Amino acid sequence: MILLHHLRIGRSLFTVWQLEELGIEYGLKVYHRHPETFLAPPELKAVHPLGKSPVLEDGDLLLSESSAITTYLLEKFDTENKFSPPREDIANWANFTQWLHYPEGSVFCPLLVKMLLLRSKQPHITLTPYSERETALHLSHIANQLGDNENILGDKFTAADFGMTYVVSLAKRLGLLDSYTSLNDYLERNLARPAFKQAVEKAVE
């Protein structure tokens, strides 16, 4: 059976959500952050050398990198292409793949820098302008892509919405969504999905 190593509070709740959307039977092993440093506990290092989460275990296979986990889950369990375009539709599939990589590949870093700057209450001569410029660029880009659609790739909810919802939720926590009504609405819609609520029930202690 699939076992998800799930660290509270963070990215891996969005992997629990995927498992719920895909209707996969899975187990959860929950870890908690250090109350002061907010770092992952050493027990996660025993699971995976990076000591981070999410980590997915499926038999002998141990997978990290959230978008790689999504890709694997789609390949193994989404055989009817409910959550992504079929690979034969190569232009749409390539576009989907781009939006699957984009949240962690491009958006997460300036958000993380913003979070660390806020936590320290100290600005920095190059990192503050970097995080301001890049978070604004990416939130505008996401809002433009979303347009009046329900989901990031149009009418249909796809696996590209998992990572996107995560980075938009992080932007909200950092107080960056005030001028992005459509992103607020997008977030509310996705967090109201039954599968997300089930994930919260199971994974948030």
Added chain:
Amino acid sequence: MILLHHLRIGRSLFTVWQLEELGIEYGLKVYHRHPETFLAPPELKAVHPLGKSPVLEDGDLLLSESSAITTYLLEKFDTENKFSPPREDIANWANFTQWLHYPEGSVFCPLLVKMLLLRSKQPHITLTPYSERETALHLSHIANQLGDNENILGDKFTAADFGMTYVVSLAKRLGLLDSYTSLNDYLERNLARPAFKQAVEKAVE
């Protein structure tokens, strides 16, 4: 024909390298950074709203995100699985996918923060320890994964080596490789590949 929008100096040289390894016919459009800010020129914004590189154009398809570009190139051109395990070999393919996502998804951010800190000559109370802890964690993880092998996934050179070579080359530029002999050797081996040399000849003006 494939057209690669290529910004000097940066990540997209490693996409040129992929095109050379795959033996694809392609065109290059070269852009230069602002000499002082080191930012991309506004002309790239006309190509893609993020104004970054690499951007791959293939007919009507416009793709950003370097690992998504790699995934697309493999799907379309590497039909004999010269550079990745076949998808039917799902455990090896999933592991490959994880290592394909890892450089941009996890390693690039602490390296970028380190670069911006070095450029500013000013440390920061949370970002300096973040970049030091995370760059050390990831370089050790990469060195452990490499072990005594020639390539990141073992004997065989795969597409997972493209992104990995990029982040290792960036780590070297930032002076972080001194205690990682095997990563230095790995970098030298890959940069000596004929396809990389051809990429440099075509793309470095």
